[in-house]
Amino acid sequence: AQSVTQPDIHITVSEGASLELRCNYSYGATPYLFWYVQSPGQGLQLLLKYFSGDTLVQGIKGFEAEFKRSQSSFNLRKPSVHWSDAAEYFCALLNQAGTALIFGKGTTLSVSS
Amino acid sequence: DTAVSQTPKYLVTQMGNDKSIKCEQNLGHDTMYWYKQDSKKFLKIMFSYNNKELIINETVPNRFSPKSPDKAHLNLHINSLELGDSAVYFCASRRTLAGQETQYFGPGTRLLVL
Numbered sequence: 001a002q003s004v005t006q007p008d009i010h011i012t013v014s015e016g017a018s019l020e021l022r023c024n025y026s027y028g029a030t031p032y033l034f035w036y037v038q039s040p041g042q043g044l045q046l047l048l049k050y051f052s053g054d055t056l057v058q059g060i061k062g063f064e065a066e067f068k069r070s071q072s073s074f075n076l077r078k079p080s081v082h083w084s085d086a087a088e089y090f091c092a093l094l095n096q097a098g099t100a101l102i103f104g105k106g107t108t109l110s111v112s113s
Numbered sequence: 114d115t116a117v118s119q120t121p122k123y124l125v126t127q128m129g130n131d132k133s134i135k136c137e138q139n140l141g142h143d144t145m146y147w148y149k150q151d152s153k154k155f156l157k158i159m160f161s162y163n164n165k166e167l168i169i170n171e172t173v174p175n176r177f178s179p180k181s182p183d184k185a186h187l188n189l190h191i192n193s194l195e196l197g198d199s200a201v202y203f204c205a206s207r208r209t210l211a212g213q214e215t216q217y218f219g220p221g222t223r224l225l226v227l
Contacts, residue, residue, distance in 0.1 A: 032214050038154075043203065044218040051214065088154060094214050099169050100146065100158040101216060 002027050004093045006104035013081050014112050021076040021107050023091030032094035033074045034101065035065055039087045047089075050074060061085070086111045116140050117219035119204050125225045126194055134189045134222045136204030144168075144209045145187035146216065147179060150201040159202075162187050163209055194226045 003026045013019050025031055032051050036044040048059025055067040065076045074091060088108050092101040117138045126132055138145065146169075147159040160179040161169035167179065176192045187206075191198060204219040 034215070036218070043220040044156075044205075046215060046217070049215055051212070090156065098214065099161055101148075101156075102158075103156040106154050106156075 002093060002095055002102055004091050004102055004104035006089075006091055006107050008107045009105070010108045010110065012110040012112055015083050016080050019076075019078045019081045019085070019109070021089050021091075021109070023074045023076065023104060024072050025074065025091075025093050026072065027093060028096070031074075032098075033065075033067065034092040034094075035059065035063070035074075035076050036090045036092060037061075037087050038090065038106075044090065047076070081109075081111055083111045083113065085109060117204055117206055117217050119202075119219040119222050121222060122220060123223050123225075125227065127227055128194055128196060130194050131190070131192045132194060132224070133191070134202055134204075134224070136187045136189070136219055138185055138204075138206040138217070138219075140206060140208075140217060142206035142208045142217075143184050144207050145181065145184075146205040146207075147187065147189050148203040148205060148218075150203060150221070152200070156203070160187075160189075196226050199224055199226045 005024045034049045035047040047063050048057050050057050050067045058064050088106045090106045091104040120135045144163045146161045150156045159173050162181040165181040178190045181187045201221045201223050203221045205216040207216045
């Protein structure tokens with residue numbers, strides 16, 4: 001079965017500290033993976049995506065993610081968090097038919113000063 | 114030059130009413146979607162249209178009826194609204210082409226049923 005798991009419901013990070021948000025997937029073939037961010041009261045903005053090739057992908061706002069097939073993971077990282085990064089982060093997997101996204105339950109990021 | 118737009122942004126209504134949410138994209142995409150985000154922020158696909166034809170219809174009550182008058186529009190009509198329909202509804206779109214799997218989302222419509 002295809003699924004996405006985000007093990008951390010809520011994470012708090014100090015401003016300026018590094019961040020890693022975890023994402024694990026279950027999928028039989030090479031996955032198409034995405035990270036989206038949802039700021040309070042806003043829509044979903046694409047941060048980055050992995051389709052194939054280089055397993056370390058760069059995104060917007062200084063985010064990067066690393067695809068690890070052996071661990072079925074696609075963790076999101078940022079070296080130095082800003083207060084404006086406080087938001088809900090969703091990892092998503094394109095379903096096998098290529099017709100819809102399967103989302104994880106999201107991780108809420110809080111940034112403390 | 115909004116890419117994917119939805120109207121209204123907020124919708125407050127009474128149980129039993131019928132309401133519609135509109136979605137328009139100006140990206141030239143040929144596939145459009147409706148997703149529902151529940152109170153726990155979980156996002157799930159409801160419908161997908163490709164070139165005005167329905168290609169995904171998840172387990173959604175038949176009170177929900179999508180309509181695509183053309184490739185740039187996908188509207189969602191909901192009959193006999195129930196309390197459990199309160200959620201955020203997101204429209205999304207993409208181009209149906211290999212390598213173009215990224216979906217672009219609208220700002221969402223926050224529906225509250227009283």
